Amino acid sequence: MGTAGARFMVARQVAASGGLFLEENGTRISLDPGPGAIVQYAQRGVDLTTLDAIVLSHRHLDHSGDVNVMLEAMTDGGFQHRGQLFCPADALDQDPVVLKYVRRFPREIIRLAPETSYAVNGLPFTTSARHVHQSETYGFRFGEKLGWITDSGYYDGIAEQHKAEVMVIHTVLRECIPTLPHLCIADAERIVRDAKPRLAFLTHYGTTVWRANPSKIAADLSQRTGIDVRAASDGLSLEL
Ligand SMILES: [Zn+2]
Known part of the structure:
Protein backbone atom coordinates (compact mmCIF):
# COMPACT_ATOMS: atom_id res chain seq x y z
CA MET A 1 0.00 0.00 0.00
CA GLY A 2 3.04 2.27 -0.28
CA THR A 3 6.81 2.57 -0.15
CA ALA A 4 7.39 6.04 1.28
CA GLY A 5 9.32 6.31 4.53
CA ALA A 6 10.01 9.17 6.88
CA ARG A 7 8.67 12.69 6.96
CA PHE A 8 9.63 14.35 3.70
CA MET A 9 8.64 11.49 1.40
CA VAL A 10 5.33 11.18 3.25
CA ALA A 11 4.58 14.92 3.45
CA ARG A 12 4.90 15.31 -0.31
CA GLN A 13 3.46 11.86 -1.10
CA VAL A 14 6.34 11.23 -3.48
CA ALA A 15 5.31 7.62 -2.95
CA ALA A 16 2.30 6.26 -1.08
CA SER A 17 2.51 5.59 2.65
CA GLY A 18 -0.18 3.00 3.40
CA GLY A 19 2.02 0.19 4.77
CA LEU A 20 1.59 -3.50 3.96
CA PHE A 21 -1.43 -5.76 3.52
CA LEU A 22 -1.27 -9.50 4.24
CA GLU A 23 -3.84 -12.06 3.25
CA GLU A 24 -3.72 -15.79 4.03
CA ASN A 25 -6.58 -18.28 3.93
CA GLY A 26 -9.15 -15.55 4.42
CA THR A 27 -7.25 -13.79 7.23
CA ARG A 28 -6.43 -10.18 6.41
CA ILE A 29 -4.04 -7.91 8.27
CA SER A 30 -3.12 -4.28 7.71
CA LEU A 31 0.42 -3.45 8.82
CA ASP A 32 1.40 0.14 9.60
CA PRO A 33 -1.45 2.09 7.97
CA GLY A 34 0.34 5.39 7.44
CA PRO A 35 -1.16 8.57 5.95
CA GLY A 36 -3.39 7.77 2.98
CA ALA A 37 -3.73 4.06 3.79
CA ILE A 38 -7.52 4.33 3.65
CA VAL A 39 -7.23 5.76 0.12
CA GLN A 40 -4.83 3.03 -1.03
CA TYR A 41 -7.12 0.28 0.26
CA ALA A 42 -10.15 1.87 -1.40
CA GLN A 43 -8.33 2.32 -4.71
CA ARG A 44 -7.36 -1.36 -4.70
CA GLY A 45 -10.87 -2.53 -3.86
CA VAL A 46 -10.07 -4.07 -0.45
CA ASP A 47 -13.24 -4.33 1.62
CA LEU A 48 -12.02 -3.17 5.03
CA THR A 49 -15.03 -4.64 6.81
CA THR A 50 -13.35 -8.02 6.16
CA LEU A 51 -10.07 -6.95 7.79
CA ASP A 52 -9.19 -9.08 10.83
CA ALA A 53 -6.43 -7.04 12.43
CA ILE A 54 -4.36 -3.88 12.29
CA VAL A 55 -0.77 -4.08 13.48
CA LEU A 56 1.34 -1.02 14.33
CA SER A 57 5.10 -1.52 14.54
CA HIS A 58 5.33 1.84 16.31
CA ARG A 59 3.51 5.10 16.87
CA HIS A 60 5.33 7.39 14.40
CA LEU A 61 2.92 9.04 11.98
CA ASP A 62 4.27 7.45 8.81
CA HIS A 63 3.25 4.11 10.40
CA SER A 64 0.06 5.04 12.21
CA GLY A 65 -1.45 8.14 10.55
CA ASP A 66 -4.59 6.34 9.36
CA VAL A 67 -5.01 3.90 12.26
CA ASN A 68 -8.17 5.58 13.57
CA VAL A 69 -10.03 5.69 10.28
CA MET A 70 -8.87 2.12 9.55
CA LEU A 71 -10.29 0.95 12.91
CA GLU A 72 -13.54 2.65 12.06
CA ALA A 73 -13.57 1.03 8.61
CA MET A 74 -12.72 -2.44 9.98
CA THR A 75 -15.68 -2.23 12.35
CA ASP A 76 -18.09 -0.89 9.74
CA GLY A 77 -18.21 2.55 11.30
CA GLY A 78 -18.07 1.14 14.81
CA PHE A 79 -21.30 -0.80 14.36
CA GLN A 80 -19.65 -4.23 14.25
CA HIS A 81 -17.60 -5.06 17.30
CA ARG A 82 -14.87 -7.03 15.51
CA GLY A 83 -11.19 -7.28 14.67
CA GLN A 84 -8.03 -6.72 16.68
CA LEU A 85 -5.47 -3.98 17.07
CA PHE A 86 -1.88 -4.90 17.99
CA CYS A 87 0.41 -2.02 18.93
CA PRO A 88 3.14 -0.98 21.36
CA ALA A 89 1.86 0.39 24.67
CA ASP A 90 3.12 3.89 23.89
CA ALA A 91 0.72 4.13 20.96
CA LEU A 92 -2.06 4.03 23.55
CA ASP A 93 -0.78 5.43 26.80
CA GLN A 94 1.22 8.62 26.44
CA ASP A 95 0.33 11.12 23.74
CA PRO A 96 -1.69 8.33 22.12
CA VAL A 97 -2.12 7.93 18.37
CA VAL A 98 -5.18 5.71 18.85
CA LEU A 99 -8.08 7.95 19.84
CA LYS A 100 -9.96 6.95 22.96
CA TYR A 101 -13.43 7.05 21.42
CA VAL A 102 -12.30 4.61 18.68
CA ARG A 103 -10.93 2.07 21.16
CA ARG A 104 -14.32 0.54 21.89
CA PHE A 105 -14.82 -0.38 18.21
CA PRO A 106 -12.46 -3.38 17.81
CA ARG A 107 -13.02 -6.65 19.65
CA GLU A 108 -9.60 -6.52 21.25
CA ILE A 109 -6.59 -4.25 21.70
CA ILE A 110 -3.30 -6.00 22.44
CA ARG A 111 -0.19 -4.25 23.73
CA LEU A 112 2.80 -5.86 22.03
CA ALA A 113 5.70 -7.27 24.03
CA PRO A 114 9.18 -8.17 22.73
CA GLU A 115 9.89 -11.68 21.43
CA THR A 116 6.32 -12.88 21.93
CA SER A 117 4.01 -15.01 19.76
CA TYR A 118 0.55 -13.91 18.70
CA ALA A 119 -2.04 -15.09 16.20
CA VAL A 120 -4.80 -13.54 14.14
CA ASN A 121 -7.31 -16.35 13.52
CA GLY A 122 -4.92 -19.13 12.54
CA LEU A 123 -2.14 -16.86 11.30
CA PRO A 124 0.76 -16.78 13.79
CA PHE A 125 3.42 -14.11 14.11
CA THR A 126 6.17 -13.20 16.55
CA THR A 127 7.72 -9.91 17.57
CA SER A 128 11.44 -9.21 17.50
CA ALA A 129 13.39 -7.68 20.36
CA ARG A 130 12.62 -4.01 20.86
CA HIS A 131 14.09 -2.09 17.95
CA VAL A 132 16.60 0.73 18.29
CA HIS A 133 14.24 3.62 17.58
CA GLN A 134 12.86 6.78 19.21
CA SER A 135 9.59 5.14 20.23
CA GLU A 136 8.73 1.59 21.29
CA THR A 137 9.08 -0.44 18.08
CA TYR A 138 8.95 -4.12 17.12
CA GLY A 139 9.72 -6.05 13.95
CA PHE A 140 7.84 -9.21 12.99
CA ARG A 141 8.17 -12.72 11.64
CA PHE A 142 5.22 -14.48 10.07
CA GLY A 143 6.48 -18.04 10.46
CA GLU A 144 9.25 -19.04 8.07
CA LYS A 145 7.61 -17.14 5.25
CA LEU A 146 7.99 -13.45 5.94
CA GLY A 147 10.28 -11.27 8.02
CA TRP A 148 9.42 -7.59 8.25
CA ILE A 149 12.15 -5.29 9.52
CA THR A 150 10.46 -2.02 10.26
CA ASP A 151 12.29 1.14 11.40
CA SER A 152 15.36 0.53 13.55
CA GLY A 153 18.96 1.38 13.97
CA TYR A 154 21.18 -1.62 13.25
CA TYR A 155 21.73 -3.97 16.22
CA ASP A 156 23.32 -7.38 16.72
CA GLY A 157 20.70 -10.06 16.12
CA ILE A 158 18.46 -8.01 13.82
CA ALA A 159 19.07 -10.40 10.88
CA GLU A 160 18.45 -13.56 12.92
CA GLN A 161 15.31 -12.18 14.60
CA HIS A 162 13.62 -11.44 11.27
CA LYS A 163 15.12 -14.29 9.22
CA ALA A 164 12.60 -15.72 6.77
CA CYS A 176 24.45 5.52 7.56
CA ILE A 177 24.02 8.38 10.05
CA PRO A 178 25.01 7.26 13.56
CA THR A 179 22.67 9.77 15.22
CA LEU A 180 19.62 8.58 13.23
CA PRO A 181 18.17 5.22 14.31
CA HIS A 182 17.31 4.02 10.82
CA LEU A 183 18.75 1.38 8.52
CA CYS A 184 21.02 2.49 5.68
CA ILE A 185 21.97 0.57 2.55
CA ALA A 186 25.12 -0.88 4.18
CA ASP A 187 22.93 -2.15 7.06
CA ALA A 188 20.52 -3.76 4.59
CA GLU A 189 23.51 -5.46 2.94
CA ARG A 190 24.73 -6.83 6.29
CA ILE A 191 21.26 -8.14 7.12
CA VAL A 192 20.86 -9.83 3.75
CA ARG A 193 24.31 -11.45 4.00
CA ASP A 194 23.58 -12.75 7.51
CA ALA A 195 19.99 -13.95 7.02
CA LYS A 196 20.35 -15.17 3.40
CA PRO A 197 16.66 -14.94 2.46
CA ARG A 198 15.42 -16.34 -0.84
CA LEU A 199 14.22 -12.86 -1.66
CA ALA A 200 14.63 -9.47 0.00
CA PHE A 201 12.66 -6.30 -0.66
CA LEU A 202 13.77 -2.81 0.14
CA THR A 203 10.95 -0.39 0.99
CA HIS A 204 10.05 2.61 3.18
CA TYR A 205 12.46 4.82 1.27
CA GLY A 206 13.70 8.09 2.65
CA THR A 207 14.53 10.93 0.28
CA THR A 208 18.21 10.03 -0.16
CA VAL A 209 17.38 6.44 -1.12
CA TRP A 210 14.63 7.60 -3.45
CA ARG A 211 16.96 10.02 -5.26
CA ALA A 212 19.60 7.32 -5.63
CA ASN A 213 17.02 5.08 -7.41
CA PRO A 214 15.89 2.12 -5.26
CA SER A 215 15.93 -0.30 -8.22
CA LYS A 216 19.55 0.49 -8.94
CA ILE A 217 20.46 0.11 -5.25
CA ALA A 218 18.69 -3.26 -5.15
CA ALA A 219 20.46 -4.44 -8.32
CA ASP A 220 23.83 -3.44 -6.84
CA LEU A 221 23.03 -5.31 -3.62
CA SER A 222 22.02 -8.42 -5.58
CA GLN A 223 25.27 -8.36 -7.48
CA ARG A 224 27.39 -7.88 -4.38
CA THR A 225 25.64 -10.45 -2.18
CA GLY A 226 24.43 -13.06 -4.68
CA ILE A 227 20.98 -12.80 -3.07
CA ASP A 228 17.87 -11.70 -4.93
CA VAL A 229 17.28 -8.15 -3.62
CA ARG A 230 14.52 -6.07 -5.19
CA ALA A 231 13.07 -2.63 -4.71
CA ALA A 232 9.41 -2.59 -3.72
CA SER A 233 7.09 -0.27 -5.64
CA ASP A 234 3.68 1.11 -4.71
CA GLY A 235 1.02 -1.50 -5.34
CA LEU A 236 3.48 -4.38 -5.57
CA SER A 237 1.83 -7.69 -4.78
CA LEU A 238 3.67 -10.92 -4.03
CA GLU A 239 2.58 -14.54 -3.61
CA LEU A 240 4.59 -16.15 -0.79
ZN1 LIG B 1 9.73 5.48 12.91
Missing part, protein backbone atom coordinates in the same frame (compact mmCIF):
# COMPACT_ATOMS: atom_id res chain seq x y z
CA GLU A 165 12.23 -16.87 3.20
CA VAL A 166 11.17 -13.40 2.13
CA MET A 167 12.36 -10.35 4.04
CA VAL A 168 11.10 -6.78 3.80
CA ILE A 169 13.63 -4.20 4.97
CA HIS A 170 12.82 -0.57 5.75
CA THR A 171 15.76 1.22 4.16
CA VAL A 172 15.33 4.88 5.03
CA LEU A 173 18.90 6.12 4.60
CA ARG A 174 21.35 5.91 1.75
CA GLU A 175 24.40 6.62 3.92
